[in-house]
Amino acid sequence: MHEIWKRLLDGNERWLADGRAATRRAETVGGQQLAAVVLGCSDSRVPVEIVFGQGVGDLFVVRTAGHTLDTAGLGSVEYAVGYLRATLIVVLGHDRCGAVAAAIRLVDDGIMPPGHIRGVAERIASSVRRAREEGAVTAGEIVARHAVYTAEQLRQRVAVPLHGVEIVAARYDLVDGTVAQVSRIVDRRPG
Ligand SMILES: [Zn+2]
Structure with a gap:
């Protein structure tokens, strides 16, 4: 073994x-009687249940490198909102994110990672470019913007009604362990 x-x-x-x-x-x-859906990064230093002090049955968690949204992630969020009636979605980015760093290298130096990491880096690269157009300079600022853009993408792409569902973009600090809200979207349109 x-x-x-x-x-x-x-x-x-x-x-x-x-x-x-x-x-x-x-x-x-x-x-399941969920407290929330969390879309976070796979980084081992950001264990979602531990960071939020939650346990069994509390969080429906989707984790991918750099919380990149693919169809499996979208389908998972749709299931949690549409069938499990979750009313809060949290997109949790974090500083020192390796996936975001890879995307920055791709944008700045044209360094394309191998294999399927490419798909991850390319998705985040569009966030990097947009964040810079909007004035972000540091990697930490880009991480925060990437969480906001991911929240916006979720809102646009999920194929279930989001009325009454709040989507929060947040950033986790590896050093001090704090989670800070970056943005929130509340959809109050009647469904
Ligand atoms: Zn990460």
Whole structure:
């Protein structure tokens, strides 16, 4: 057995002893009553449930590198809003994001990453260009704008009614652990 897989299974055994998690498992086994949908980055330093102090059954989480939106991500958000009745969507970017850094290198130096990373970098590159047109200079500013643009794309592209659903774009700080809201969209059109 891979030694890290063993470590993960040991972690699962320790988690089984967590009384609160056991209670929540029992409460949610019949269905999800979500607090929110979170579209975040796959970066291991931004563990969404931990960052927001949430647990079993609380968050419907979609994580891709640089929270890039593909059809699977869109479909996942549509499911959470359309079927699970989530009323809050959070797009969570973070500083020192490797995917955003790759997109900046692509825009500035024409360095195209290999394989399917290319698709990730190209999607974020359009955010980089737009952010700069709108005055963003630092990587941190670009990260914040990328979260805002992703929230806008979500609003435009999801194929379920969003009336009464709020979409928040936010930025997580790796150093101090804070989450700061960057923008919010509330769709109050009747559906
Ligand atoms: Zn990232």
